[in-house]
Amino acid sequence: MCTTGELEHDGNIMGDTRISIRHVSSEEQPREWTSVLNLAKAHRGTLGFLTDSAFMDRIRRGTLIVAEDDGVLVGYCLYDVPRRGYIKLVHVCVATRGSGIGKLLIDAAIEAHPEATAVVAYCRRDYGLDRFWSSVGLSPRGERPGRALNGSVLTQWWMQLGDLDLLEDAALGAGRPLVAYDTNIVTDLFGSPDLFRPEREASLGLLADWFQVEVTPVLSPQVDVELDRIDGELERTRQRQAIAHITRLRSQRHQGSDVLPELLRNIDATVLDADPSLREDFRHIADALTADVAYFVTNDTRLLHHGPAALPTGSTLEILRPHEVVRALDQRLEQPVFQSRLIEAVDLRWTAASSSSESELVDAFISHAHAERGKDLTRAIRAAISQNPRGTRVLTGPKNELWALLAEHRDADALRVPIIRVARGAASNTVALQLARHTRHIARQNNLGEVMIDDSNVTVMMRHALLADGFRDEDGFRASLINRTMTHQQFMHEHPDLPVHHTGHLRDLERRFWPLTLIHTNAPTYVIPIQPRFMYPLFGAPRETLVELDRPRALGLSREHVYYSGSGKALPPRGARIIWYATADQTEQVRAVVAYSRSLGCERTRPRDAYRANRQIGVLGRDHVLSAADKSGQVTVVRFEDTEVLATPVGGHDLQDLFAKHDVKQPIQSFRRVPSAVFDDLIVRERRNST
Structure with missing residues (x-):
């Protein structure tokens, strides 16, 4: 039923004491009843049609409000109160434009139902009464077809009431x-x-x-x-x-x-x-x-x-x-964006926290946002060093500047982290994101199934980094590790209570339970060729890391990266698997699959625009970006994350057999979409060789 009313102006609420607002009861005299009907008929052009019996129904329910000026009817309001707890305005009608009486009528309905959670009204768009509804606090939230034969449209006007939901x-x-x-x-x-x-x-x-x-x-x-x-x-x-x-x-x-x-x-x-x-x-x-x-x-x-x-x-x-x-x-927020260039351009190393003075550590890592006292952080650092001297470490730069503070120790099947802090600076958010994943690496290396952050003064930046890495905020941040490869069906069978509400949850699951790898997901899969000279900086690791995996960088592989190519076909969409195939160039010949990642999406654009938009993420220089453009002057920007380097590159006959099994023709000279089973077999082989 359409609701309407006369136009009113902001703040023009009538203060005349002769105006009385009251609910009409079924015992009222017929004179009031007749006056309401007459006023409705006088304004029927902007009122939804109601039968006389509909008016009587509201009187019996006690949901007819009238406004009277010295005993003369000057407005009325009909409303319903459905079981869902909101007030549904059916008619709001006043005799005089701009009098403020319409607001008084609506306020009376609200006051009569303090338990109501909202007020709703439906009004035809062509009535042009939006200023009235907005002046009394309602706003449009949607629309639906009306009943009129001329194709009228009803706007839903809404106002929330009560406490915050x-x-x-x-x-x-x-x-x-x-x-x-x-x-x-x-x-x-x-x-x-x-x-x-x-x-x-x-x-x-x-x-x-x-x-x-x-x-x-x-x-x-x-x-x-x-x-x-x-x-x-x-x-x-x-x-x-x-x-x-x-x-x-x-x-x-x-x-x-x-x-x-x-x-x-x-x-x-x-x-x-x-x-x-x-x-x-x-x-x-x-x-x-x-x-x-x-x-x-x-x-x-x-x-x-x-x-x-x-x-x-x-x-x-x-x-x-x-x-x-x-x-x-x-x-x-001191530039809270992931900037791989900031941490890959310097040589970061872990050193014992005991090698730094307590005052240095407190000055660098105290949480001002939590009003943390210096003596409390000092006690925590002393306790961590005393109980786990090797597990209490500071991340330092080439000039011994302090980047991060981490204290961790093993407790049964969990890695406990009593202190996790990042120093303030341009790279703080980047280091926080890397540090969140680093704790998982430690747990993985020690065959632990959970990381538990016990630091009660985690900064807002560190908190966001932990949430971005899949940690759960449950009385402290927690992350479960599943160091297995399994099918998606098998995973859901083993975790029946895990809420999964959309089909694009592959990334969420693998990040939440890293290093879990799901196979048989039918996720789009692409092979991207890459020259060896770009492979090492792109994966955020020095050359020896891809050969000698027992020498990882201080924070492991970068969380997010960008690659540029002239290929304009078979672009991996967001969420797709990327298999990195290292080719050959003047530096060396690899010709093997060396790593895999997850796509964050691709775009085609001009090289200068691509470099300018992604230079804080990528480590490749402007000259490479410019040289990667195709004949049309466009370059493909590939954003990707969560790169995993294979323990043993897959090349030679093994790679030929893998590609032949799935009818992937060689050579691979540009982006190529391949069956998802190629990734599945690659991961199964990798896990089998690493155990």
Whole structure:
């Protein structure tokens, strides 16, 4: 049933004491009943059709509210309370436009049902009443076909009530800065590629993985209101669905909040008169202020100019363009992106923690975010050195600078880690990601089935690194190791209680239970040829590591890398297996499969753009990227992760037999998709030879 009402204006709530709001009971006189019907008929052009009996039903249920001015009916509200606990508005009708009575009626319905979790209304789009609904705190969340023969569309208007639900509480209480997007940013990020958006490239930086894990994106309900005004149904639906997962702030307008009026009072009246749309723009700011948002991101030049001046004294909200908020977070988090170049350009080595002074260790690794006391960290370091001197180590650089602190020891079938810290600096996030995987390497080498992080002062950066590596946050971070190769079916049979909710979970499972390797998954599999001179730096290990595996680098192979090629065919999609086939060049001849990885996706672009976008991840120089371009001037960028080097390269007759078994023709001169069984046989052979 369509709901409607007369247009009202922000903050214009009638204060006349003659107005009375009350629920109508079935004992009321017929005069009130007749007045309600007459008012409904007078506004039937913007009210959903209801029979007289439907009105009577609401009276019997006690869900008809009337507004009277000195005994004269000036408005009414019909509503239902379904079992699901929300208030469904059926009719909201007032006699006088802009009186504020509609809000009073809705507030009365809310006050009568304090247990209600939300208010919902359905209104025809062509009624043009969006300003009314938004003024009382509702926002559009979807639409559906109406009953009218002319093809009407009903918009669903929604307002959350009560305490935060579990999803809201988890998002808003996660401790990360709240970043609110303006509607123009939403359209930049999620609008159709066909839309011309001059600032889109800058806005897309907000979708970077490192940025997303460090903030909590949120939206004011005003975004939903403004997206609802998009004329094209396909584009409207596209953007609405794209932001369905983003947490909405609670609008305070239905509670009579004075934040918005205060903001508007701080703006020169001539500015508001010259640009009335600024009043609506400041609804975003009002909701952001109420929710303690850290950054409001917009490309609206007017709002960027007038917004900061309107903020109340003492406000910490910053109104910035996308590149400015990215830069602010980047500086705040000291460049929290994976940059393999930073750690592969230096010679990192583990040294005994006892070789460094306690004051050096405390200064480098104390957790200020947890208000950790220096004497507490000193005690922890002393205890770790005393109990496990060989397992308490410092990662140092060529000039003995401190990079990381790790204390670990064996406890039954688990590796216990009482201290895991990363020094502050440009490479801190990169080292944290490597360090999380390093603890698993230690457990694997010692045939342990679990890693247990007991450090109660793990920094936010280290926490994110552990979660990214598949650790579970269960009263301390935990990671289970499955040092086996098994079929996906066998794995699910042995772990029936593990929640698996989508088909692309191969990466999640292998990362969560590393070094688990799943076979018979039918995952897309590709062979990529690589010259030996690029093989060693690309895999993040010195030349001898691929030959003498008993001499690993301090942090093992890099988590993520990028490779450039002129091949434009058979590009491995995200999640595909990559088998690395080392060829021959002027440095040496290998002609063997030496490693495998997991694809993070490929793209074709110009070499200079490719190098500029990926130079912090890759270790290959600009000259290689430029020389890798094909005749059309394009280069293929291959992003990949979790590389595993084979204990024994597979070449010669063994490789010929493997390829012949699966009808893979040689030579391999460019990217080649092969049956997934090639990977399966390769892994089975590798595990058999390593045991």
